[in-house]
Amino acid sequence: MAASDPIPVEVVYAAPLQQQVYRLLLPAGTTAQQAVELSGVLQAYPELQAQPLTLGIYGKAVKAEQPLRARDRVEIYRPLLGDPKEIRRRRAAEAQQRRTQGTS
Numbered sequence: 001m002a003a004s005d006p007i008p009v010e011v012v013y014a015a016p017l018q019q020q021v022y023r024l025l026l027p028a029g030t031t032a033q034q035a036v037e038l039s040g041v042l043q044a045y046p047e048l049q050a051q052p053l054t055l056g057i058y059g060k061a062v063k064a065e066q067p068l069r070a071r072d073r074v075e076i077y078r079p080l081l082g083d084p085k086e087i088r089r090r091r092a093a094e095a096q097q098r099r100t101q102g103t104s
Contacts (some may be wrong), residue, residue, distance in 0.1 A: 004028065007070040012038035013048070014078070020044065032057065032074045033064035041076065048076065 008024040013020050022039035030038075032055045042048050054077040055062055061077075068074070 001028060007072075009035055009068050009069065009071070010073045011035050011041055011076070012073060013041050013045060013076040015045060016078075024069065030068050030071075031063055031064060032066045035068060035074050036076060051079070053077075054079070 005028070007028055007030075009024050009026055009030070010028065011022040011024065020041065022041060024035060024039060026035060026038065035056065036042065053064065053072075055064060055066075056075045056077060057066070057068075057072050059075070
């Protein structure tokens, strides 16, 4: 593949009810943010435009300015709804309470 050849990349967004995958051929040197903008995902999901995006490539967080390589998969992460540790603590406490109530 010559340096001027387009590179294949994917942009992925997991909406609450479905996952969207956009397959693109982009110029070498395209950034993660540019790939997101060129994919059309921002038009399909306007709510993404209301907040700064958190991006990753294959599960590793990257800056929006990260240049892409061939076959990179740019992932758009949704914000967490709560602190995962606190949610686990709450579930454990509820499970303990159910066990205690079940033995009485």
